[in-house]
Amino acid sequence: MSAAPKASPCPTLQRRAEFLRVAAKGRKAPVHGLVLQALPRDDTGPARFGFTVTKKVGNAVVRNRTRRRLKEAARLLFAASPMTGVDLVLIGRDATRGRNFLDLQDDIRRAMRKVGVA
RNA sequence: CCAGACGGCCGGACGACCGCUGGCGGGGGCAACUCCGCUGGAGGAAAGUCCGGGCUCCACGGGAAUACGGUGCCGGCUAACGGCCGGCGAGGGUGACCUCAGGGAAAGUGCCACAGAAAAUAAACCGCCGGCGCGAUUUCGGUCUCGCAGGCAAGGGUGAAACGGUGCGGUAAGAGCGCACCGCGCCCCUGGCAACAGGGGCGGCAGGGUAAACCCCACCGGGAGCAAGACCGAAUAGGGGUGGCCGGCGAGGCGCGGAAGGGCAAUAUCAGACCGACGGUAUCGCGAAGCGAUACUUGGGCUGAUGAAAUUGCCCGCCAGACAAAGGCUGCGUUGACGCAGGGGCAUUUCCGCCCUGUCACCCGGGUUGGUCGCGUCAGGCGCGCAGCGAUGCGCGUCGCAGAGGAAUGGUCGUCUCGUUGUCGUGCAAGCGAUGGCGGACAGAACCCGGCUUACAGGCCGUCUGGCAAG
RNA sequence: GCGGGUGUAGCUCAAUGGUAGAGUUCUAGCCUUCCAAGCUAGCCACGAGGGUUCGAUUCCCUCCACCCGCU
Numbered sequence: 001m002s003a004a005p006k007a008s009p010c011p012t013l014q015r016r017a018e019f020l021r022v023a024a025k026g027r028k029a030p031v032h033g034l035v036l037q038a039l040p041r042d043d044t045g046p047a048r049f050g051f052t053v054t055k056k057v058g059n060a061v062v063r064n065r066t067r068r069r070l071k072e073a074a075r076l077l078f079a080a081s082p083m084t085g086v087d088l089v090l091i092g093r094d095a096t097r098g099r100n101f102l103d104l105q106d107d108i109r110r111a112m113r114k115v116g117v118a
Numbered sequence: 119c120c121a122g123a124c125g126g127c128c129g130g131a132c133g134a135c136c137g138c139u140g141g142c143g144g145g146g147g148c149a150a151c152u153c154c155g156c157u158g159g160a161g162g163a164a165a166g167u168c169c170g171g172g173c174u175c176c177a178c179g180g181g182a183a184u185a186c187g188g189u190g191c192c193g194g195c196u197a198a199c200g201g202c203c204g205g206c207g208a209g210g211g212u213g214a215c216c217u218c219a220g221g222g223a224a225a226g227u228g229c230c231a232c233a234g235a236a237a238a239u240a241a242a243c244c245g246c247c248g249g250c251g252c253g254a255u256u257u258c259g260g261u262c263u264c265g266c267a268g269g270c271a272a273g274g275g276u277g278a279a280a281c282g283g284u285g286c287g288g289u290a291a292g293a294g295c296g297c298a299c300c301g302c303g304c305c306c307c308u309g310g311c312a313a314c315a316g317g318g319g320c321g322g323c324a325g326g327g328u329a330a331a332c333c334c335c336a337c338c339g340g341g342a343g344c345a346a347g348a349c350c351g352a353a354u355a356g357g358g359g360u361g362g363c364c365g366g367c368g369a370g371g372c373g374c375g376g377a378a379g380g381g382c383a384a385u386a387u388c389a390g391a392c393c394g395a396c397g398g399u400a401u402c403g404c405g406a407a408g409c410g411a412u413a414c415u416u417g418g419g420c421u422g423a424u425g426a427a428a429u430u431g432c433c434c435g436c437c438a439g440a441c442a443a444a445g446g447c448u449g450c451g452u453u454g455a456c457g458c459a460g461g462g463g464c465a466u467u468u469c470c471g472c473c474c475u476g477u478c479a480c481c482c483g484g485g486u487u488g489g490u491c492g493c494g495u496c497a498g499g500c501g502c503g504c505a506g507c508g509a510u511g512c513g514c515g516u517c518g519c520a521g522a523g524g525a526a527u528g529g530u531c532g533u534c535u536c537g538u539u540g541u542c543g544u545g546c547a548a549g550c551g552a553u554g555g556c557g558g559a560c561a562g563a564a565c566c567c568g569g570c571u572u573a574c575a576g577g578c579c580g581u582c583u584g585g586c587a588a589g
Numbered sequence: 590g591c592g593g594g595u596g597u598a599g600c601u602c603a604a605u606g607g608u609a610g611a612g613u614u615c616u617a618g619c620c621u622u623c624c625a626a627g628c629u630a631g632c633c634a635c636g637a638g639g640g641u642u643c644g645a646u647u648c649c650c651u652c653c654a655c656c657c658g659c660u
Contacts, residue, residue, distance in 0.1 A: 012524085060165090061561055065528095072529040075137070101530060 013050030013087060022050065022089045029114035033099040034070060035091040036111035047083040049074055053092035066092035073105050086117050 013019060026039030051070055053063040070090045096104065 059561070064562065068528055072137075076529085079136095 013048050013089065019050055019052065019089060022087050026087070026089070027115040029111040031107040031111045031114075033096050033104045033107035034093060034111065036108065036115060037089040037091070038112075038115040038117050039087045040117065041085050041087060047078065047086045047088055050087070050089040051092070052089060053096075057092060057094055057096075062097060063092070066096045069096060069099075069101070069104065073101065073108060077105055077108055083117070088117075 013022070022037050022039040026037045029036045029038075049071075051067045053066045055063070057063055057066055070092055074088075074090060090108070099107070
């Protein structure tokens with residue numbers, strides 16, 4: 001990469017191969033509001049996030065809103081307590097949209113403990 | 119007031135905290151970037167992708183014809199359209215109004231099942247009619263059965279549809295055979311730019327339906343799409359080439375290594391079942407770019423067997439992260455890392471193991487999961503005026519109004535609002551007030567614009583129609 | 590973004606504009622000591638809505654769902 005990488009506080013996974021790697025080799029924790037997949041990395045860079053909402057959940061508006069809630073909940077949580085050296089994939093499900101926001105944040109914390117990276 | 123028709127419009131509001139992103143200004147930094155402030159940040163359909171255009175590349179000397187695809191009453195509007203407006207015709211509705219692929223059936227071809235005699239050059243099942251012959255009967259007028267050769271198409275029956283309809287005359291019975299009206303065709307007149315409408319005359323019925331069957335006629339149409347297309351591309355890694363320098367030993371059996379090897383044939387292939395996706399070949403359609411269709415299999419992989427397999431030729435492929443240049447696709451060196459040795463690394467020492475390994479300089483090429491442009495000032499929005507029945511056009515004024523890039527335009531909370539519903543109070547009642555619950559549609563820009571189509575909670579405005587009531 | 594195709598019985602597939610059919614499944618009966626096989630009978634369908642036509646699974650339009658290809 002010729003341009004210097006942007007110093008974003010919350011870098012995202014973008015390539016399909018990265019998502020597949022996390023799904024294949026990482027650990028999975030389904031909770032009520034979402035499904036979390038995590039894969040530790042060797043380096044000590046900031047945690048990277050990926051967001052997945054399948055077409056089964058709904059149309060474009062519903063998927064967009066589901067993804068944004070997950071993104072915001074993750075942003076608030078990890079701004080308070082940053083993590084390093086891990087790739088996280090958050091998968092939205094039907095309940096994500098109607099879940100109380102505080103409960104959704106608790107769901108993420110609970111899922112983090114289940115996959116053993118918290 | 120009730121029911122309805124048409125047109126236009128809105129698509130919850132405000133605030134707090136925490137975020138994302140475009141622009142402008144300022145500060146820091148060599149720069150990438152970062153901080154602060156101000157300001158902008160989804161839709162009427164952003165959707166489906168059904169049409170039309172801009173823009174870009176490709177193709178192209180002009181014109182015509184053919185083929186293919188599309189459109190199809192007339193006139194107008196428009197950049198253009200399969201869109202819109204106005205008019206005409208047909209059908210529906212008490213009405214406002216709605217619906218219609220609505221050219222040609224007298225160029226030709228095809229089709230019209232079942233039923234029916236007959237489904238379109240006509241024809242005659244049951245029938246009707248008079249004549250002739252035999253016979254029966256008779257109140258001597260006639261009546262009836264059967265047969266023969268004829269006339270007729272009114273009635274019956276079939277069907278979605280039966281070679282004009284109704285009535286009168288006429289006749290043996292009938293028939294546009296004659297007449298009136300309706301329909302139809304032709305001609306003329308009037309109105310209209312036209313589609314068409316109205317009127318008159320003539321004809322005596324010719325021409326069933328189907329063109330969302332082929333077709334004919336008229337008009338329109340090059341191909342692909344912003345992943346179009348253009349530019350930059352360094353360090354490092356990686357590919358290739360040339361030159362200089364350095365370089366201890368060894369092998370071609372197995373094995374191993376190497377940036378890079380398969381197929382077919384020749385004295386090495388064989389058998390089996392399968393597939394037609396991919397590739398190839400052939401044919402067909404259009405002028406080509408390009409797009410598409412059909413067929414085939416010397417093509418493909420799979421399973422099993424034999425074999426130590428070389429060499430040569432041809433073809434394809436590979437070295438290579440798309441493309442190309444030059445070169446190469448092998449291994450005993452006029453060489454260049456295969457082995458050993460040597461050098462370096464795995465914290466240090468010895469052994470073992472693993473990994474890396476000529477070095478320097480110059481030059482060349484392509485352009486990726488990189489960056490930049492394309493990228494938002496335009497068939498633009500709003501207001502007023504003028505022209506027009508209208509679509510729309512013209513003039514003036516005014517505004518600047520998203521620009522992401524796996525994808526921003528948000529997340530959370532509160533107050534209000536709207537709908538619905540429960541409870542309480544009040545009231546004869548409609549209702550009003552208080553309070554609580556639930557809900558607020560359809561849906562997310564991806565180059566842009568004009569349409570069409572489809573989805574949509576709730577609400578507002580205007581015009582009109584039918585009905586009821588009151589004045 | 591561009592383009593193509595499919596939708597018929599529970600399943601796999603047929604069908605010139607004229608009564609929707611085959612195999613299989615299911616149900617019942619026969620056969621058998623019982624089961625299987627076999628035989629016989631039955632049940633079940635044109636993705637949705639409009640239009641053209643006397644008549645539509647078939648022709649035309651719109652919508653829905655699914656699949657495939659190219660870039």
